[in-house]
Amino acid sequence: RFFPNPSSIPTWMSNNAPPGAWDAYRNFTGCSPGKTYDGLSKLKNYFQRFGYITNAPPSNFTDDFDDALESAVRAYQQNFNLNVTGELDNATMNYIVKPRCGVADIINGTTSMNSGKFNFNNTSENKENPKFHTVAH
């Protein structure tokens, strides 16, 4: 629907705004690695769509908060300048549910944003100490 300007939006419509496509993801706020949550596979689809999970067919996603998801959350937090916790904390979920461009943030695992500029190894010994590399800019 197109509205020439904000005042052209009918009141009845303003009072009945439908929920956003990702509002239900807020239910995952507070989820942490190593546990299982109903429906978490849908969030993995989200992360795969935007390039944060690779090499996994969506039909195989489980509801486990596994290493792949934790790695995706960390890369996402890095890209969006959030505290890198690997958990679906409130600040992270507030970003995840925001409307956004459909173009992936990470393409073919090679780009981009902040996480592409770090040598970020997801092994446990490096999670708290990502290595920073300078990039010619």
Place this chain on the structure above:
Amino acid sequence: YSFFPGEPRWPAGTKSLTYAFDPNENLDETTKQVFANAFNQWSKVTTITFSETTSFSTADIKIGFYSGDHGDGEAFDGVLGTLAHAFSPTDGRFHLDKAEDWVVSGDVTESTLSNAVDLESVAVHEIGHLLGLGHSSVEEAIMYPTISSKTRKVELVNDDIDGIQQLYGSNPNFTGTSATTSRDRDSSYGF
């Protein structure tokens, strides 16, 4: 700023690109002007200009509003969620989600509808992709991936300008008066 893998761009020497709207949409002139304004944001700072053509099939950039699965493997998801997507050079496809409540002009921040999305803000962002820019982590940048509803953001910042000028050079008339971002000013930031 970032680029797509391989840094695809329009061929060297490209000075102008044409754009056309899917004729099935029959957009009014006010809406078309929003896209013209969005293209102009990029023309002001770089070497490429844009002009509308009525020939959808031959246009360099093809703009359309579509719902759900529309045949490019990137289905839209209804209200909010993904708002639009565009392809890297030289593909030219620029798709917007027909399910959104698009506000064409006026102050979208005054909207009483919580889902209202500013059309020009999204258009400026997607044109960046059409020209070869990927997403940026600079929150003030046009190429930042998210935009809240009832938000207007149409002015390029230095991060966007640096990126596009890296690809195509600077418009000789550009005076470099764009606003800086907090990251530009943060000398402790190491990149």
